Amino acid sequence: MLAAVERFRIIDLGCKVNRYDGEVVRAELRRCGLREAREQEAAGLVVLNACAVTDRAVQKGRQALRRLRRENPGARLLVTGCMTPADRDGYQRLEPGLLAVLQGERRDLGRILADYLAGAAPATRAGEAMLDGAAFASRTRAFLKVQDGCDAACSFCVVPLIRGAARSRSRAEVLAEAAALLERGFRELVLCGVHLGHYGKDSGDDLGGLLLAVARLPGEFRLRLSSLEVNEADEALARILASSSRFAPHLHLPLQSGDDGVLAAMRRPYTWEGYRRRLENLRAVLPGVALTTDVIAGFPGESDEAFGRTLAALEAVRFAKVHVFPFSPRAGTEAARLPRRVAVPLVRQRVAELLRAERRLREEGDHGLIGTSATVLVESAGGAFSSGLCEQGRRFRLPAGLPTSTFIRCRVAGRAGADLLGEPCP
Template structure:
């Protein structure tokens, strides 16, 4: 018999016996990954357990993404799949919780929208599910199988990019207190997470309204004995301040890798996007990074087919990307996101032309990645050994461990007597666009 689900007003079914099973699915960015672990922790703290494969669940949560129209489509698809599992309670959390995308589900899932007060709304929804109230602050259930952990330090953004819906979904920038951030970092390190990735919706805005900056958390974080590495996630070019670059230049635990979104190499397109810099200013930011740290890895995002982008504009993007020598590029064809300024812009680029430009830029990205990786052949690098493998996924050679170099290059390493979580010195034997293979020194 089909079970009735989604009814948040009734206590959980007792048919399961013992601890009630739950399932959490997550889509989207690193911040969403952190928040999904908070959801798992909140459910575990109320006495529930994570469901096994194929097991029926008392509570199912989809923590969703709505940054693009495609993300909303994937959220709708994932929600339908989760509903087919017939959980007793179905919650839709995160950025897509405010979207009108679930009319075919009866009744509608309980919604927990992102933005200010998200955590409190989550607890209220769990209270309404009859799961019992727990004392204490937020609990996060990180995956002990992962050597790398994301550490959310802030939420929200007010940069106002024309294509971005995030500020209207998550609100203006809000910092987590430094003490709270560092306490969570110590917990993560204590669980065996050797690399901490500092993340947020707009990481570089941290401390802007409080009279401090990223160093307030980076300095003590890099001094933690159990933390082998600290990595920054995405920064806006304007956020590469002299004090931050000086700290980066002298702090070995802070990895020589920064994700610096370009979005376009055309000044006209950058102005239409509202990015707040032009091509020359982006080049200057890259030059300052390279002056601060030897051969840093610079990864980036680029949007192609933005309204009004001409062939000449695209050529400037190709030129700037080639000249910068990014170590990795993420290329996104522009798609209309309702509710953004860009959605109202004319002079649309055709889908076929957008796809053509995306293919050309991705080919350049693959070329640049291969060139960046090739320079490490014959050199020693340091790799954080994250997981063991039976054989190389790329087919280049057998490997015992996979991990990341300091410069965020995937490495497959032949090792003997090494341990997961160890930072090993290896010599690179070969490379390709996907990464490098290496042997212990």
């Protein structure tokens, strides 16, 4: 007989969509009568909200599971989030008694949790599980999933195998959830999806229309888009983003490689020239837009010359931030079966080179920002300095003690590590 479960703890890994899904799990567990354990409290149920995008992410999940078990001996274990059936088997080998809920089973999450906790949890509350964003950063910025799944077939990506076909939430549902989050005091909503630019393609809606509708909600807030495919960041969307200061001028557009041969092997639907031209058009409509990206180092067949073209692409675009990933073959994907693998030491070397270039370019870009101004949403103010993100997605350090959840206009005074130093404008 297992002990009663009153408190739970969740570790969230991965992207914004997965973080949002973690919030849904929290809401369901609260409905089951449980509450989230505070830092030093023991928990009777621990949840790993796993990520499966790379082998490294799965490894991190296994490490987290071992730690959760060590810190919560006797607790029930639940793994959810992104995992392939093979990842699930790996987790279950580590902890034979754990409950694993795959993406395909999440529709029944409430019932599965209620069954799992039957008799062990205080009392299930009737009604819809309400998302309250308790775990989102300081109640200032919330992630709002508007779409899930992906119909693209990028050869390296395991996500469509895990999350299935693209499907959009209805506009009414998104608007109701956005209004509820704003009502709870959130000042920034980040609209996210696995294939965000495909929002509405399955339901006769479109992302631009959704953005305009959310922006019409009352209150003082900002809207940001999470990762978007470059072909979907078209002029119409740029014009919408340029139409109101409510929209953060920040686009994350994964490039993955600057070499057309590698892009074709990745099954990415653009060439480097097409990507570059699209950025040029975006910058013409949205002159101050901050562009961030992802690149993969060491994709099968990536020659020194091909890698050099990715480095050259970073120099040409001067992204505000580049996330660099070593190629990681995920079982079941086309890329895992491709010949001409790049040796691991060379992949590591290329990752290091990309990171060096990224740091240098960011430092150079930051020097150009000194003296300009930005609007920072203050998230935390408890320590030696206040901190928050500006509309372009950069983290700022500001003087300590500023009111949180407020927008502060400030001047860029310098850099502090990877952050910018801000001075509030009089």
